[in-house]
Amino acid sequence: MAEDTGIFLGASRKPDDSYQRPEELLLRYGNRHGLVTGATGTGKTVTLQILAEGFSNAGVPVFCADIKGDLSGIAVMGTAQDFLAKRAEQIKLDPYEFQEFPVIFWDLFGEQGHPIRATVSEMGPLLLSRLMNLTEAQEGVMNIAFRIADEDGLLLLDMKDLQSLLANLAQRADEIAARYGNVSKLSIGAIQRSLLILEQQGGKNFFGEPALKIADLMRTTRDGRGAISVLAADKLMMNPRLYATFLLWLMSELFEELPEVGDPDKPRLVFFFDEAHLLFNEAPKALVDRVEQVVRLIRSKGVGVYFVTQNPLDVPETVLAQLGNRIQHALRAYTPREQKAVRVAAETFRPNPDFDCATVITQLGTGEALVSTLENKGIPSMVQRTLIRPPSSRLGPITPDERRKIILESPVAGQYDETVDRESAFEMLQKKATEAQDAEQQAQESGKSRWTLPGFGGDDAPAGTTQRRAPRASNRQTVAEAAIKSVVRSVGSSVGRAIVRGILGSLSRGR
Template sequence: MADESSIFIGASRKPDDSYQKPEELLLKYGNRHGLITGATGTGKTVSLQVLAEGFSNAGVPVFAADIKGDLSGIAAMGEAKDFLVKRAEQVKLDPYEFQEFPVIFWDLFGEKGHPIRATVSEMGPLLLSRLMNLTDAQEGVMNIAFKIADEEGLLLLDMKDLQSLLANIADRADEISARYGNVTKPSVGAIQRTLLVLEQQGGNFFFGEPALNIADLMRTTRDGRGAVSVLAAEKLMMNPRLYATFLLWLMSELFEQLPEIGDPDKPKLVFFFDEAHLLFTDAPKALVDRVEQVVRLIRSKGVGVYFITQNPLDVPETVLAQLGNRVQHALRAYTPREQKAVRTAADTFRANPDFNCAEAITKLGTGEALISTLEEKGVPSVVQRTLVRPPASRLGPVTDAERARIIAESPVAGQYDKTVDRESAFELLQKRAADAAKAEQEAQQAEPVDSGRSRWTIPGFGDEPAPPPRTTGRPAPRPRVSNRQTVTEAAIKSVVRSVGSSVGRALVRGILGSLKKGF
């Protein structure tokens, strides 16, 4: 039987078909990651449940995705069913005690658990582009958007923040293109349409505040057991890209926030990622490299990552090589690809001379598995054909009433249930646009109004508008004297001319007459 330094998984099968030797997972190698594979219905969920129970009892917090809802039963007391009691006797589990475990239910949509949220800034342009399946050009625009948000102090918290920022970038496309490269309105429009699709698929539930505090996934109870965080993923699986992006974001957050601790006596946290192939399906190389990097380095943070999938070929070889603890359930081998998967699985184990590993994989019964874990000095153990022990908690889902009670009594009850919408990019850009519109309106009102255009003036009577002031640096010219005459001036000048002409003629005649007389 296992002690406080290990987890009892089951008993290995001897050549005479008896089950006696216990198969254990050493806690000090629990952060060396693991893999649970097998066809549908072969017992993967039970193996996950047994390991999660073992880690919790050892004081290690656990996070697990519940794809079908069956794992929720870990929150309820087990029941003494005949086949479970028989299995306990076969593996010499004595006494077989039932337990209920401290569970916190989570749900990205907030329906079957506490909401899990992340801000757009925390997600980052790389993961967000992966989530939205953007082209290279569109991903470039997304990177520029995050750069501008940093420069201008715009918080990107929820989807409307990102949408408003992209709209602002489209309006300033010429200016931004001159600084960072080509930004086209069609590219921005394509991203906006993709954001709309993501919003309709539930992305608006995930992005926002309050964001998940990683410390809430690392809780322990007063009696020293680790809390089991169960993510309700039945609805989430309808959008597998969101599910995969969320898992990768969670690993990245842990990697960035947790301190280096080397190799502890037991892990600080263990993750079980069901349907792990979704992390890698159609993923660009940059993203696969990121997963490999996180898996390789997060071990030194005291975090163990266990992938659950049907086929070992679903996991890239670079990641597969990092997984030291392995539980292989039965595989079918009817097609060439299935036969290749069997050979791949068999080749990853340390051979056992007592049986042919490839043949055994196709003949395993339900609840049986080939198991190899890390022994002393981190060396893989010889693979053993093992009968997995029965779980101590309920085998099957909890009822809706039980789930509601557990959620209400949760240590994080009320902490994440209400959305917080503080001032961020959306509000700041709205305010900026309103200020610009107000300034433009004030500028228009300050312009002088030319009222003289609306009426007629009679030249010469002083009603002409003054000429506009000159704006050049040259001195203003002297005012020109107008040659125009008023009616009164013209009459007076005409009389003067008439009088002057008569007097002038008289004087001339008088002078000439005098001259004539003198001759």
């Protein structure tokens, strides 16, 4: 029922409980961003699913996170069910056809989809500091580390690169302090501990190469449909800070890489940020400002960002003001905060004289929503009580066998499956340390060559003279040895053993 110019969302409800005109989201305003809110179990995931289906059929690539696993059903064709047929009849969706959609599964841990990786350099000091919850002083050290890496030509690709660089900074603290200010060893130690925690939470899988190519999220099929990239996030949600930081990094990459296109007839990509409150929980102002900037400016790149969350209060007002297309499912008003959320949600809509928004929000049934989208000239439509259409794909998750089959047939199969570990900061610093030790050792050996003076003897000394002993090797650590041992202690046992093996000439880099 949706036309080439818009996505059919459902049908609005008349006062006599029948359903009238169709409600749709116009594609030319799809990059004006949106908000889908509602309490648990009110139908947000199905709304996300039918939006993704509509954008895909219009030739718009989609990226979305699958929090509970039930969004994966979009990859296979739906099946007839009585309640779906009844809803289609109520909203006059004729014909109601089932369809499967082109889906690419992704997973930061590489278990339920193709691995997603980013390099440490791409993430940058601000997002890394947010990810590890660093203090202001520790964030300053992180910024210095990235500056030193740029100056010294050190590639920061994976976690061991950053760990070895920080250990090197600790050894050069006095030298660096003269240029950039104090680099506290306590701060470096705290950052190293945070990196260890991050590594244990899965950061080791995320940081590295091959890094994700944005073009692989913007694929279309031969029949002109947009690919739907589904991120498996059920395990990722156990570390919400990593989840939020990754999605913010992805938005930032889109903003930096894509060219300006103004207002296209349809978006170039639509980005769904599920559980959006995780991005803003305890976020510093600098980070919220960055989100606001990306949301405000990425529209001109042809990218639409849709936040999906339970409560409109989860999204800061500065960001909320940028969201033109709104779908509000039922909210509960049992607590003062929930009552405030109902009022806020009601006040954001263009009023409808047929009903009171604040009252209806608490009375909406499952699959119903208050809908207001941008009409001609970008003006918000009058809010309508809408019955959301049923999806064309499967309602619910796919099986593990179905998922494996889709992954094997994916257009990116084999491109990201194997980790690549090329020469970067870790190897370069290790090489410098090894060269320094070799030079020191050669200097010591040249000083050990035997020599004699008259009266001190030697092999050819006259009889009765005393042979002078070679100089005793010092027990003190050389600068190079101290640097190597510091790197071993700071980087961690597994990386430390790799460094020692490298010095002994039997390096066997492990993944």
